[in-house]
């Protein structure tokens with residue numbers, strides 16, 4: 419956290435005000451993020467609890483009134499990588515060499531999933547989209563959670579994930595294509611034909 | 616009638632692809648100028664026109680269907696308890 423080297427000397431009351439007023443309101447988003455990362459409710463609970471304890475411990479490196487949600491999400495993401503990912507031994511499948519290539523490739527306008535239509539989405543009651551999201555590799559899942567579920571801006575995502583904005587964009591692009599592939603598989607299995615719009 | 620400048624062109628002068636423009640629009644990162652430009656572009660570009668609806672629909676679906684897991688009710692209490700135990704007052 420290069421921009422947070424400055425330490426703030428908060429009084430006990432200020433600490434509690436920040437914690438209750440700026441940190442705790444994000445508990446549901448944090449829990450959802452934790453759950454989407456770990457795919458387990460108990461792990462999510464532990465992860466969120468852990469994150470909030472760390473947030474309190476390092477509260478003096480948080481500048482009151484700034485982006486608490488992004489700050490908390492970054493701690494949670496780091497805790498997940500350091501504590502949980504190791505445990506599950508899940509290797510990252512994101513090919514970091516490849517992330518920038520879509521900007522240069524000739525076929526960027528090729529429609530990857532021409533068979534996926536807006537109509538076929540209408541009958542997805544929630545499980546399908548949720549399962550499709552959960553099936554993505556965690557790095558791809560994460561950018562979709564941050565962008566589409568939580569509405570973070572590219573710049574905030576870059577800070578949360580410690581990656582350049584260009585990588586945020588390209589990873590998001592690939593993540594969405596993978597998600598569409600999954601969704602079109604579901605759509606196909608639900609019996610949708612290639613009907614005209 | 617082509618607009619004089621594509622506001623999506625970055626400092627390096629590289630022409631953006633449809634996908635790149637669409638992504639900026641979908642994610643609400645576009646400037647007013649870029650939105651205006653893309654609206655015109657979409658009228659002439661069928662792939663963008665189709666992708667726009669689909670991408671927006673997926674984004675909405677994700678937001679409404681994948682955000683529902685509220686934290687367990689006792690979580691906040693547990694966190695507060697842990698903190699008060701760890702901070703001698």
Ligand SMILES: [Zn+2]
Pocket residue numbers: 633656660662663664
């Ligand atoms: Zn286009």
